[in-house]
Amino acid sequence: MDSKLAIAKSEPIWNTNVRVISIIAGLIILLFALPLFGMNSFYLHLFIMIFMHAVMAQSWNVIAGFSGQISLGHGAFFGIGAYATSFFYMEYGVTPWISIFFGMLVSAIFAVLIGIPMLRLSGHYFAIATLLIGISFQVVFQRWDLVGAASGLWVTMTPEDSWSALQFHSSKAPYYYVFLIFFLITFFLVWLLSRSKLGYRLRAVRDDPQAALSLCINVSNYKIIAYVISAIIMAPMGSLFAQYILIIDPDRVFNIEISIIVLLITVLGGIGNVWGPIIGAAILVPISEYSRIYLGGTGGAVDLIFYGLILMIICIFKPNGLISFVPKDILERKKQR
Amino acid sequence: MKILTVENLSKSFGGIQANRDISFDVEEGSILGVIGPNGAGKSTLFDLITGFTKADTGKVKFFDKDIFGMSPDKISNLGVGRTFQKLKPFADQTLLENVMIGAFVKEKDIKRARDRALEIIDFVDLIEKRHHFAKELSTGQRKRLEMARAMAIDPKLLLMDEVTGGVDQKTIPGLVELVKKLKKTGVTIITIEHNINIIMEISDNVLALDQGKRIALGEPKEIQNNKQVIDAYLGTFDAA
Numbered sequence: 164m165d166s167k168l169a170i171a172k173s174e175p176i177w178n179t180n181v182r183v184i185s186i187i188a189g190l191i192i193l194l195f196a197l198p199l200f201g202m203n204s205f206y207l208h209l210f211i212m213i214f215m216h217a218v219m220a221q222s223w224n225v226i227a228g229f230s231g232q233i234s235l236g237h238g239a240f241f242g243i244g245a246y247a248t249s250f251f252y253m254e255y256g257v258t259p260w261i262s263i264f265f266g267m268l269v270s271a272i273f274a275v276l277i278g279i280p281m282l283r284l285s286g287h288y289f290a291i292a293t294l295l296i297g298i299s300f301q302v303v304f305q306r307w308d309l310v311g312a313a314s315g316l317w318v319t320m321t322p323e324d325s326w327s328a329l330q331f332h333s334s335k336a337p338y339y340y341v342f343l344i345f346f347l348i349t350f351f352l353v354w355l356l357s358r359s360k361l362g363y364r365l366r367a368v369r370d371d372p373q374a375a376l377s378l379c380i381n382v383s384n385y386k387i388i389a390y391v392i393s394a395i396i397m398a399p400m401g402s403l404f405a406q407y408i409l410i411i412d413p414d415r416v417f418n419i420e421i422s423i424i425v426l427l428i429t430v431l432g433g434i435g436n437v438w439g440p441i442i443g444a445a446i447l448v449p450i451s452e453y454s455r456i457y458l459g460g461t462g463g464a465v466d467l468i469f470y471g472l473i474l475m476i477i478c479i480f481k482p483n484g485l486i487s488f489v490p491k492d493i494l495e496r497k498k499q500r
Numbered sequence: 501m502k503i504l505t506v507e508n509l510s511k512s513f514g515g516i517q518a519n520r521d522i523s524f525d526v527e528e529g530s531i532l533g534v535i536g537p538n539g540a541g542k543s544t545l546f547d548l549i550t551g552f553t554k555a556d557t558g559k560v561k562f563f564d565k566d567i568f569g570m571s572p573d574k575i576s577n578l579g580v581g582r583t584f585q586k587l588k589p590f591a592d593q594t595l596l597e598n599v600m601i602g603a604f605v606k607e608k609d610i611k612r613a614r615d616r617a618l619e620i621i622d623f624v625d626l627i628e629k630r631h632h633f634a635k636e637l638s639t640g641q642r643k644r645l646e647m648a649r650a651m652a653i654d655p656k657l658l659l660m661d662e663v664t665g666g667v668d669q670k671t672i673p674g675l676v677e678l679v680k681k682l683k684k685t686g687v688t689i690i691t692i693e694h695n696i697n698i699i700m701e702i703s704d705n706v707l708a709l710d711q712g713k714r715i716a717l718g719e720p721k722e723i724q725n726n727k728q729v730i731d732a733y734l735g736t737f738d739a740a
Contacts, residue, residue: 168622171630172615360604360613367601370590373552376572377582378653379605 177358194343198336207335211407213448214346215400219421220428220440221353222396227426228435229362230389231369232282233290236297238421240270240394242304244401245416249316252328259329259406266398274394278387285372294422301417315412318405329406338407345403349396354437356392365389369435427470431477433484442485447473501563503528503657503688509548509558518544519555520712526657526705531679531689533703533720535696537733540709542692543585546659549690550582551575562657577605581655583646585662585692589634595621595645596630602652617652624648624678640671647678651687658682660691664698676702700724708733 198207219241226234247266251257257265281292305313324331331337356362364385367375372382405411424447432443447470454466481487504526511519519541526532534542547553549560551572560568567575576582590598599617607613621627624644629637634645643663650658663679664672676698683689683702693699699706699720706723708716710732716723723729 167627168618171618171622171627176611176614358610360608360610363597363601363604366593366597367590370592371588374584374588374590374649375601376552377550377576377584378602378649379573379577380601381571381573 191347195340198339202336204335207339209449209452211335211339211342212452213444214342215404216424216428216448217441217444218346218349219397219400220425220432220444221349221437222393222400223425224429224434224437224440225353225356225396226389226393228429228439229357229365229369230386232386232390233287233426234293234390234393235290235422235426236293236295236300237393237397237425238417238419239273239297239300240397241401241404241421242300242413242417243270243273244398245405245411246304246310246316246401247398248329248402249318249405249411250310253316253319258327259402260327263399263402266402267395270394270398271391274391275387278390282383282386282390294419297417297419297422301413301419304413304417311412313413315410315415316405318409318411320409329403330409338403342403342407345399350437350441353396357437361385361388366435427474429484431473431484433486436484436486438489439484439486446485501528502526502561503563504549504690505559505561506549507559507561509545509555509560511544511548511553511555517712519548522558522709522712522714524707524714524717526688526690528656528688529683529686530704531683531691531702533699533706534690534692534709535694535699535706535723535729535733536709536715539711540733541712542709543661544712545709546582546661546690546692549575550580550659576653576655579654579656580659581650581653581657582659583643583650583661583663585665587639587642587646589637589642589645589649591635592633594631594633595626595637595648598634598645599648599652602649605653617648620648620651623651623681625674638671640667640675643667643675644678647682651682655687657688657690660689662692662694664693664695672698 197210222240223234223237226232244263244266247269248259248262251262251265252259277293277296281289284292304310310316320332321328321330324333324337326337329341364375364380367378367380368382368385375382401416405416428443428447429440430443431447432441433439450469451466454469458465477484502525506525507523509519509522510517522545524532534545536542544553548555551567551570551574554569558568559566562575562578562580565578567578590601596614596617599621600613603613603617603620607616618627618630621630624647626641626644626648629641634642637645647660660679663675667675672695679689679691679702691702703720705718706720707714708723708726708729715728715732716726718726
């Protein structure tokens with residue numbers, strides 16, 4: 164008996180699969196090297212969109228996949244982030260590097276304010292409430308003159324490329340690296356989160372709130388914590404996106420489509436799994452971009468039909484997302500029978 | 501020393517009086533068995549004590565602390581563990597992860613929480629199943645999982661709802677042995693049990709409920725011969 168316990172205790176807490184680690188390290192190096200091989204601006208744009216959507220989906224994954232609360236209004240935090248950098252830069256000349264944090268802070272505050280009453284609602288009611296809150300942000304910004312109302316904000320352009328203003332006109336490569344670094348940092352932190360005490364407790368809240376309560380876990384507080392973390396991840400993507408396109412308006416950055424796409428990406432890739440959003444974004448974003456190119460304005464909604472089809476196929480055959488194609492021995496520990 | 505004192509605890513759902521003026525206390529280190537026909541209010545009583553349901557009136561004291569009206573996470577944090585009649589494992593997580601979630605209450609460090617969880621899993625004899633998902637375990641094993649998970653928070657008082665309910669005859673003796681082994685660790689146990697032979701075997705005292713009311717409280721022998729209990733619950737039970 165004792166020896167079995169001793170063996171169990173001597174096991175490492177996490178599997179370290181050298182093969183997987185080297186593949187990931189190789190991919191990261193490749194991503195840093197890619198622009199050096201003279202990628203044209205379309206491919207740079209494609210990768211920027213993949214990084215951005217992967218982070219946005221990861222934000223949604225934290226609240227929905229880790230803590231089990233379906234939010235349908237996550238676009239609100241994206242919009243807050245976008246407006247935070249643009250507004251403070253235009254009005255007060257604050258560098259986006261600082262106002263990114265304003266965006267995170269304001270998003271976190273709204274997450275608390277929304278979360279305290281709403282997360283007491285269970286299941287579908289939280290989803291419906293967030294859907295309406297997401298839409299109401301768009302309506303408010305459409306009518307708010309201080310931030311340009313419906314016509315939005317046209318960020319003052321710098322004459323030259325500028326790291327301090329986070330504006331690059333001659334090449335997309337600097338944007339590529341900025342998004343790539345945010346993407347890597349976010350995934351690293353969320354990966355740490357999933358392995359932490361907090362990660363364990365969030366999964367407990369997701370799987371069975373009552374059992375979690377019996378284990379000293381304050382379920383409502385943990386849901387709010389997840390919601391705040393999720394908002395803090397989302398806001399910087401809005402900020403960076405605003406710097407990338409330099410024209411923002413409520414129809415674009417508070418669009419309901421943002422809230423839907425993060426859900427689609429996560430479910431496609433694998434909800435509740437740290438790697439799911441990357442896989443989902445790497446597949447859905449190219450479909451969206453290519454359908455935009457080949458079908459143009461007239462076929463604007465064709466990508467949505469694709470999404471619908473893919474999602475149906477996934478739900479029927481691989482309800483845990485594409486991540487479930489990854490061999491089991493990489494994801495799970497060998498079982499003793 | 502009294503670990504739990506319950507006074508005049510009442511709860512009604514709409515017109516149904518689920519618990520009516522229930523009073524009893526539990527001596528530290530003992531096992532209290534709770535019996536009664538279906539609908540007698542046994543599980544409701546557990547929910548009232550552990551804070552999962554708010555009682556209407558009454559008093560609940562854990563040692564000297566008034567825990568009436570406290571939220572379930574605060575009550576469990578004081579050292580009151582519980583299992584559920586309808587099992588609630590974290591199904592998509594492994595046995596080890598299930599128990600670790602409880603162990604984090606006492607150990608902040610992940611390695612120490614893991615080791616603590618492993619010791620408890622070993623205690624409930626499931627060490628070989630530690631990396632199995634909870635949904636892959638049998639009902640008997642899931643009962644052990646719930647006990648292990650509740651033990652992981654290091655409770656002084658453990659409320660167990662139907663340890664032997666829904667498992668086959670072959671599995672029962674092992675679970676009963678486990679309850680006895682648990683008692684030896686010093687933890688106080690309140691257990692709901694339908695199997696009358698088991699309750700008589702393991703309990704120091706037995707509380708009998710019927711239609712939300714306490715109808716008897718005493719040592720197993722007294723209860724077995726109590727006329728009200730026989731009428732309400734044991735029926736034609738022959739105390740041979």
